[in-house]
Each structure stands twice: as C-alpha cells, then as structure tokens.
Amino acid sequence: MAEGIVTERAGQKITVYLPEEGRELRGVPLGKVRKKEKVFAGDIVEGRVVDSSTFAIERVKERKNLLVRPPIANVDKVVVVSTLKNPEFQNFLLDNLLVVYDHLGLDTVVVFNKVDLLDPKEREELNRWVEIYRNAGYPVVTASVETGEGLKKLREELKGVTSIFAGPSGVGKSSLISKLTGVELRTGQVSRKTERGRHTTREVRLIPFEGGFIGDAPGFSRVDALNFMEREEVRLHFPEFGRYQCRFSDCLHLEEEGCEVREAVKRGEIPCERFKSYLKMLKVYLPWLSEVCKEE
Ligand code: GDP
Ligand code: ZN
Known part of the structure; x- marks a missing residue:
C-alpha cells in the first residue's frame, strides 16, 4: 500500500501526488471508494500504483476537516x-x-x-x-x-x-x-x-x-461571524480577551460587573479597534466606549 494526497478534483478527474516519489498520477477510485465516498482535494488516500500513470485508490483516510470554500480537506x-x-x-x-x-x-x-x-x-x-x-x-x-x-x-x-x-x-x-x-x-477563474x-x-x-x-482557490472574502456561531462563542475567538479573568466565567464583556476585559480596554491594554469589532459582531453599542475610545 502506498499513500498519496489528492491534489486535484475536477469533475471525474482525480490527481494523486505521491510524496515519496514527488510525482502526480491519475487517481482511480476502486469500487468501495467510488460507491461510498466522495473524494476531495486534500484527501489522504491509500492504494496502489498500478501502472506508470495510474494510482488505484482503495481507501480515503479520515479527514481532519473539510472546507466548503474552497472544497479542500485537511487544511491546516x-x-x-x-x-x-x-x-x-x-x-x-x-x-x-x-x-x-x-x-x-x-x-x-x-x-x-x-x-x-x-x-x-x-x-x-x-x-x-x-x-x-x-x-x-x-x-x-x-x-x-x-x-x-x-x-x-x-x-x-x-x-x-x-x-x-x-x-x-x-x-x-x-x-x-x-x-x-x-x-x-488562472486569475478571475470562475466556475465552469x-x-x-x-x-x-x-x-x-x-x-x-x-x-x-x-x-489555488481563495477562501472567504468576507464573513459574518454570527452566521457561524452563537453570540456567546464570539469572545472565545479573540485571543487577547482570554488573558483576563472576569468575575463571571460566562462574561460577554458588555456591561457585566467585574468585567476585566472592559477594564483592560479602559487601560488601553486591549485596543479600541479590536474591542469595537467585537461589539460590532455582536451588534451591540456601549455608551461608555465613546468616552474611552475617542474617534479621531
Ligand atoms: P486577488 O484578487 O487577491 O487574487 O489579487 P491579485 O493577485 O489578482 O492582485 C490584484 C492586483 O494587485 C494585481 O494587479 C496585482 O498585480 C497587484 N498586486 C498584487 N500584489 C502586489 C504588491 O505587492 N504590490 C503592488 N504594488 N501590487 C500588487
Ligand atoms: Zn468580561
């Protein structure tokens, strides 16, 4: 058994790259794979080199993840x-x-x-x-x-x-x-x-x-965080907020008592730009912010 990585998936065409040999072969999914599984670029596949240009895909390894835009598996x-x-x-x-x-x-x-x-x-x-x-x-x-x-x-x-x-x-x-x-x-390439x-x-x-x-295909050009997660989750993806311990562990850093993130913004440790983005994602306005974060 050899292991390869799918570098191209275009319609029926599958290309498999064999890292040990440093070359690409045409991938042909065998029965079980063809029937049960979709094959995506980024998939790690096991199989056999059957001739100088063909790789028979016997198994698709479990994916770490699968993006939709662009459709690529195992992105780091x-x-x-x-x-x-x-x-x-x-x-x-x-x-x-x-x-x-x-x-x-x-x-x-x-x-x-x-x-x-x-x-x-x-x-x-x-x-x-x-x-x-x-x-x-x-x-x-x-x-x-x-x-x-x-x-x-x-x-x-x-x-x-x-x-x-x-x-x-x-x-x-x-x-x-x-x-x-x-x-x-190929710039400006659109879906055929x-x-x-x-x-x-x-x-x-x-x-x-x-x-x-x-x-070679771009990821998101713009997104709205709330289309992907609950309001309560957004704060967890601002790494700098995690350095502060608020009184309540579920603090949303809005108007809660004992909010250390707010204090950090007031002290200038967390920049207004980042905190404002956070509020904008939550679609919240806080009156105290205009005091602390003066518009230029
Ligand atoms: P994309 O839409 O993000 O893929 O952007 P492109 O790669 O198509 O680039 C858009 C335009 O910016 C093209 O005209 C490029 O030549 C130009 N461009 C890209 N990188 C640079 C750079 O570092 N400096 C300058 N001056 N122009 C750049
Ligand atoms: Zn807080």
Whole structure:
C-alpha cells in the first residue's frame, strides 16, 4: 500500500501526488471508494500504483476537516491577506475572518501585502496595525510581491502544512501564490458551466510547496461571524480577551460587573479597534466606549 494526497478534483478527474516519489498520477477510485465516498482535494488516500500513470485508490483516510470554500480537506492554515490601501484596509472584515477561521479550527497568519505602495506616514499607520495583531497573538507578515519583502517569512509559515489564502479581492492573493510557488494562477477563474448550463464545482488544485500544499482557490472574502456561531462563542475567538479573568466565567464583556476585559480596554491594554469589532459582531453599542475610545 502506498499513500498519496489528492491534489486535484475536477469533475471525474482525480490527481494523486505521491510524496515519496514527488510525482502526480491519475487517481482511480476502486469500487468501495467510488460507491461510498466522495473524494476531495486534500484527501489522504491509500492504494496502489498500478501502472506508470495510474494510482488505484482503495481507501480515503479520515479527514481532519473539510472546507466548503474552497472544497479542500485537511487544511491546516489560512493566510488572511489584507492591504492598507488598494484596496483600503477594513479591520472589521479581517477580524471577522480571524474569528470564523478560529471557530473552524484553523490556524491563521495575518498578511499585509502591497507595502511597496506605502509612503512613510502610511508605513507608520501600518506598523500600528501590525502591533495590534501581533499583541493579540497572531503571526503577522508585511509583504510585497513587487519587492519580495516578507516572502521568506511567509514561506516559513507555510512549510509542511496545507494552506489556503483568504481575504477580499484585489489584495494580491493570487499574486502571492504565483510568486511563492512559481505557478501562474488562472486569475478571475470562475466556475465552469456544463453543457446543460449547470455549474460544476469549481476546480481546485493543491500546489506542492515546501513539503506542504497551497490551495489555488481563495477562501472567504468576507464573513459574518454570527452566521457561524452563537453570540456567546464570539469572545472565545479573540485571543487577547482570554488573558483576563472576569468575575463571571460566562462574561460577554458588555456591561457585566467585574468585567476585566472592559477594564483592560479602559487601560488601553486591549485596543479600541479590536474591542469595537467585537461589539460590532455582536451588534451591540456601549455608551461608555465613546468616552474611552475617542474617534479621531
Ligand atoms: P486577488 O484578487 O487577491 O487574487 O489579487 P491579485 O493577485 O489578482 O492582485 C490584484 C492586483 O494587485 C494585481 O494587479 C496585482 O498585480 C497587484 N498586486 C498584487 N500584489 C502586489 C504588491 O505587492 N504590490 C503592488 N504594488 N501590487 C500588487
Ligand atoms: Zn468580561
């Protein structure tokens, strides 16, 4: 028995990568697999090499997870890409993505791309955001496809794991993947239509990279945390809140007595930007916040 990873699932076509041989074969699911199981990109499969171009899939190993967008199994990490400008940074959108991916059990890396476009003042503004996310506990990379800044660090983050890139359109997700892997992505690729006009599943490919894989189709561009979880859960995905012990363990950090998170916001230890995102996710407004967090 050999073990491989499905790197492509497009209609009936399955491609299996054999890490030991470093090559890809056409995957053919045998009876039991064909009848009972769907095969997704990212699946770890067991089987046999039957000839120089064919791998017979006898078993699909249990999945650690299965994403819907894009349809990839066993994803470890999400690179959430933003830019300070072109397009303009939306911290609420980034915070939502970080909360949702944490809820889905995936590690995240925060990337600010296109730093080559920034003048010194904008660079300072970016540094403030970088500090905010680092202090919250996320790995942060400032990057530029133009100058190559940050790409070595990003490469380190992607070693040996299966990752996808997420974030709004235009921030440079495809450009980063192309630059890192040398594989030109078909940009603007949309779901193909079959002859009958139905949409087929979008093609996804995993690109072997540094002992791991990068998915060539983007993750979420924007999400609403409350579509994924109850209000009570959101606070658990703000890592910095977990450093404080409120009087009540089920404290939502709103107006409860003995809320240490609120005190931390007042002392400036938790930045207003992050706390405001939290409230916005819960669709709550707190009058005391306008005192503490003065609008510029
Ligand atoms: P995606 O929608 O997130 O996949 O973004 P693309 O990779 O298609 O990039 C959108 C545009 O931004 C393209 O015109 C890229 O050439 C440009 N771009 C991507 N990365 C950078 C960068 O680091 N610096 C600059 N100046 N432009 C970039
Ligand atoms: Zn609290």
